[in-house]
Amino acid sequence: MYDVVVIGGGPAGMAATIRAKELGLKVLLLDDNDYLGGILLQCIHPGFGIHYFKEELTGPEFAYRLMNKLDGVEVKTSARVLEIINYSDLEKFVVFTSPEGVQKVSTKTIIYTAGARERHAFEIGIVGDRVAGIYTAGEAQTLMDIYGIMPGKEIVIVGSGDVGLIMARRFSLEGAKVKAVIELMPYPGGLARNIMILKDFNIPLYLSHKVVEVRGRGRVEKIKVVKVDENLREISGTEFWIEADTLVISAGLIPNVKLLTEIGVVIDPSTGGPIVNDRLETSVPGIFVAGNALLINDLVDYVAEQGELAAEGAKEFIENGGIPSKRWIRLVKGENIRLLAPHYLSGERDVWIYARVARPMEDVVVEFVEIGKKIKLPVVKPAEMLRIKLRAKEISKAEDKITMKVVKHE
């Protein structure tokens, strides 16, 4: 029997595995790709690891550093988990398939780090012809940076989040013309450093616009764009067409939680990931979650950090035959908080709170109401995750809940 089976060999899964190994646990790491590293390997741009490794790395470099620490761990790639069986709170089975066939292993805990998927064209209501040349940003990135395929030469990108902006740069560097980045919201969705890309490469950004239709015969030929008002309603008469051969959709990520929901793990609709306690344990005892399967992160450093936290949770679980019952204090969303995790705090340890605001605001106070904690910030943006440490002592001041809110500084 394993102490931990880690599902997913991206940064969260590798960091969880390494930490679990350091803690003396017997670990199996499973990944369904032919290689470890997850999405990192296709992220050939720099900007990774500033917090975690204290230096700036590319995605593959970040992945490589983690891989180097996996010596002595049992790893299976090309291994897809088919089923998790919650046999008892202290024993689970993981059924997976690989070129060796279907196998079933038993384990005390599971750390689930299966990442996220991208929203696709149908989900965001684009109509028209079904033609070649429509890709999600991650798919275009895989084609270019894993397989060396150039998808097209005249590009329109939906969404100004980090992935979309990075792909705008990537396409430009390979000689393609990025004709527009179309953003639904009135503000750009990416980190400030990535928004600079648009200026660097002279790429027009259309805020408060959406792509509604694609037309073409075999390939994308033209893309219809329309302006939206402050309620995101289309303004008729503002439609225009952009000629392009490629449409790249970067309209957000959704945690991959299907295997978890099949065994009854409770999902938080605002994060799309599981509801967790400060050990990153889900509502099914002994199943922990980290990385983008927990909530969509903007920095890989946080993803790796969550992997480590989950491993420490698994250790505590194994030592105690379960996470000891405590007085769990709920962390709840207040004004201008769109999502947050973890959802339950014990007050026995310091905790990193990850949260996102619903809308940008300047000169604000992040307030944890019931415990009187206030943090001043010059600016908050939905694109930039808030990561705030709450101390054990602060948390334990609360009765049963702590409300997190973001308000204007007065």
Place this chain on the structure above:
Amino acid sequence: MDKVKVAIIGAGITGASIARVLSKYENLEVHLIDKNPDVGWGVSKANTAIIHGGYDDDPDKYPMRAKLCIRGNRLWHQWVKELEIPHVWNGALIVALKDEDFKELEVLLERGIRNGVPEMRIVDKDELFKLEPGLTREALGALWVPIVGQIGPIPAVIAIVENAVANGVKTHLETEVRGIKVENGEVRGVETNNGFVEADIIINAAGLYADEIARMAGVDYFEIHPRKGEYWIFDEGIPGPKRVLFPTPTPISKGIVVTTEISGHLMIGPNAQDLPPEEKENTATTREGLEEVWKGAKKLWPQLPPRSKVIRTFAGLRPEPTGGDFIIKAEGEVWGFINVAGIRSPGLTSAPAIAYEVAEIIQRDLGIELVEKKKWNPYRREITHFFALSYEKVNELVKRNPAYGKIVCRCNKVSEGDILEAVERMKFIGVKTPSIDSVKFRTKATTGTCQGSFCRPRIIQILAREYGVSPWEVTLKGKGSEIGIGDVKVLVRGE
């Protein structure tokens, strides 16, 4: 004995079914011609996938439809078994929402009885909600037609063509018919972009283009115009009905259907929008059409999911002929030219019956005595689907080929072995251009929650390897839909 050469134009459900039935005969040499890279990519590709009950078509107005629909339904019960076509026999409810609707249901019931449809009856509210608890509370009753079923339409065409080819039918894909040679009032053959195909009999099963093909033979008494229908398909896990739910029909359409399609996804559609004859390639979805479907479906099924739960929308075209009935006949002026035209709804249901009808026409009207083969193989084995296998069975397959243990499409659990088998079967029926759609229709890869964003790049690699082409030359749906323009440095090099 000289063989009679038969050229079938159109490898959709109709042409494929005809090819299969004609492959039973020793003295026929059957050629199946289609302009698309693969079979079933015209009208057959996008429809409601229902094996209808045969109560809908008025035998006075549309005698062919009335006769062939019920006969086709009965034949499908046999064909899905012989050919291992995915199917479900779940029955249909034609729902009355107003008191007046019962009058129409009575008409349908009577017509069904006249057409020979068994097992139909009108059910009251109590029984209706036992059959379908999620139906709108406004429903007053329904016509219950238990013999209705659903199949995978393209998997059906593929299965039929595989079986036909195994029985000696020759396919000509990516072959566009440019002319029909007629001499002394008899057909001689088909002129195509890939040369001349000699033929003593030409069967025009060209779907939306049947009028154009007929004109090439000098037959011009009918016209086909496209009628567009749009659909929504939702993510798995969204509760849908157990039966096929129809509203009470209108004169032009059976109405917007709510159903759980055979893969288990809630599907709604179609509306009916008439397009001019020149818009035979217009399969674009539209905001208006999809809205209409949404509103229509909501009347029967109020619990539609949020719009973000859609995984796909699509549009299909039905070929509407002059007069409204199927046109299935040997043309008197041109000996050897058989029209199988205007195969609109219920064409999928009728296809096997149409095929037998054509065999009869060949004997009766062309006077060709058909000699049955001593050995004709009615069976075809379904492609391996990892998702349908037990773990023991997977492990048996893995011993033979480890690729069966490796998942490529996560959402639908499609293994690399499934995909390799799809490629083998594509090559078997003569698919020359590798396309993602060819793999999709055989394996279900790319049709799940993520719509292929994870597996498409991996399928491209497999297709490139197996077909010996560069990865960027792999297509989505045939030439002109290549997935890339070259290697990643192609633009930087200035090519």
